[in-house]
Amino acid sequence: xTATVPLSxxxxxxxxxxxxxxxxxxxxxxxxxxxxxxxxxxNAVNLTFVAFARFLRSMDGQIIVLFVxxxxxxxxxxxxxxxxxxxxxxxxxxxxxxxxxxx
Amino acid sequence: MEWLMFxxxxxxxxxxxxxxxxxxxxxxxxxxxxxxxFALSGIYLLLQAQFIAVIQVIVYAGAIxxxxxxxxxxxxxxxxxxxxxxxxxPRLLIGVGAVVLLLLELVIPVGSWTARVPQGSSTSELMxxxxxxxxxxxxxxxxxxxxxxxxxxxxxxxxIGAMVLARR
Numbered sequence: 001x002t003a004t005v006p007l008s009x010x011x012x013x014x015x016x017x018x019x020x021x022x023x024x025x026x027x028x029x030x031x032x033x034x035x036x037x038x039x040x041x042x043n044a045v046n047l048t049f050v051a052f053a054r055f056l057r058s059m060d061g062q063i064i065v066l067f068v069x070x071x072x073x074x075x076x077x078x079x080x081x082x083x084x085x086x087x088x089x090x091x092x093x094x095x096x097x098x099x100x101x102x103x
Numbered sequence: 104m105e106w107l108m109f110x111x112x113x114x115x116x117x118x119x120x121x122x123x124x125x126x127x128x129x130x131x132x133x134x135x136x137x138x139x140x141f142a143l144s145g146i147y148l149l150l151q152a153q154f155i156a157v158i159q160v161i162v163y164a165g166a167i168x169x170x171x172x173x174x175x176x177x178x179x180x181x182x183x184x185x186x187x188x189x190x191x192x193p194r195l196l197i198g199v200g201a202v203v204l205l206l207l208e209l210v211i212p213v214g215s216w217t218a219r220v221p222q223g224s225s226t227s228e229l230m231x232x233x234x235x236x237x238x239x240x241x242x243x244x245x246x247x248x249x250x251x252x253x254x255x256x257x258x259x260x261x262x263i264g265a266m267v268l269a270r271r
Contacts, residue, residue, distance in 0.1 A: 005109045008213045010150070013113045015209035017120050017139075019202050024124030026198030032129050032175060036136050039167070040120055043143055046155075054150040057222045059238050062152050063247050066239070069162050070254040074261030076167050080174045081268035088271075093180050 010051035018044035031083055031093045035076075042072050108149055116142035129175045133168055140164040154236045 017040060024037025046065045053061025087093055119138035126132050140163045147156035243251055 005105045005149070009109065009113075010146070011213045012210055013116065013146075015206060015213070016117055019206040019209065020117070020120045020124060022205060023198060023202040026201065027195055028124060030129060030180065032171070032178070032180065033124065033132050036123055036132055036171065039136065039163075040123060040139065043139065043163070046159075047143060047146065050147055050150050050152045050155055053152065059242050062155050062235075062239055063242050065152075065155050066158065066243070067250060067254055069158060070258060073162060073167060074257050076170055077261045077265040078268065080170055081265040083174060084177065084269050087178050093178055 007051055007055040011048060014044045014047040014051065017041075017047065029094050029096055031086070031095050031098070034095065035079055035083070039072065039076070042068060105149060109146070112142045112145045112149070115139075116146070129180050130172065133171045133175060136171075137164050137168050140168070152235060154239045 021037045021039075021041035021044060024040065025034050028034055028037065046068055049061040049065045049068070051061075053059060053065075083093065086098060090097060092098070116139050119135040119142065122135035123132050123139065126135065140159060144156045144159040144164075147153075147159060
């Protein structure tokens with residue numbers, strides 16, 4: 001084990017993935033793809049947790065990742081149900097056309 | 104040796120993640136997101152988090168992406184206009200600018216991060232002895248028992264909420 005990957009490499013990869021997710025939320029208009037970009041951000045944060053858990057020799061990070069995954073699963077179920085309900089009303093998955101709350 | 108595994112996996116994660124936000128067809132987006140999940144699962148293996156890696160494949164690549172694909176097929180989404188042909192170029196530019204700023208803000212502190220933090224007791228020798236899954240399970244049912252139970256309540260509420268919302 002001479003040349004191991006340092007913690008900063010994992011953190012930079014995680015930051016890059018998170019930023020790609022933010023970019024997806026900002027520039028895409030399809031509500032499903034925006035949802036996928038949010039999943040991408042959740043995964044980037046999970047990677048940070050696991051990397052710190054490894055380098056601080058603690059298991060707590062991995063437990064938190066389990067909870068994040070459970071909450072992500074719940075979020076996906078409810079979010080997709082909302083998207084289906086929206087699509088029934090609007091016949092569209094474009095966030096620009098979903099502006100009922102816009103006054 | 105570790106770099107030999109890390110670099111291809113990281114490259115795969117970054118490329119597939121970029122494809123998710125660039126491709127126009129939502130089905131292709133979902134499939135490249137599955138690629139990202141598999142690459143991350145490999146990275147979790149590198150980080151000696153075997154249980155998390157397996158759960159990543161089963162829960163994310165298995166359950167969540169199947170849900171996504173079902174909804175994509177259910178909704179019959181048309182093709183989105185390509186990014187470079189979208190009407191409002193200012194918003195695109197503002198989005199890219201904000202993203203570059205955020206990336207710098209996240210990456211620059213990593214280089215100068217030298218804080219000394221106390222280290223826990225879960226060494227790789229311990230993990231080789233009892234195994235990662237057993238360590239996770241032991242913590243989950245002792246120290247983190249209350250959050251674990253709350254998670255089950257959250258999942259139950261999500262099931263009920265999804266049924267209520269998606270019902271005609």
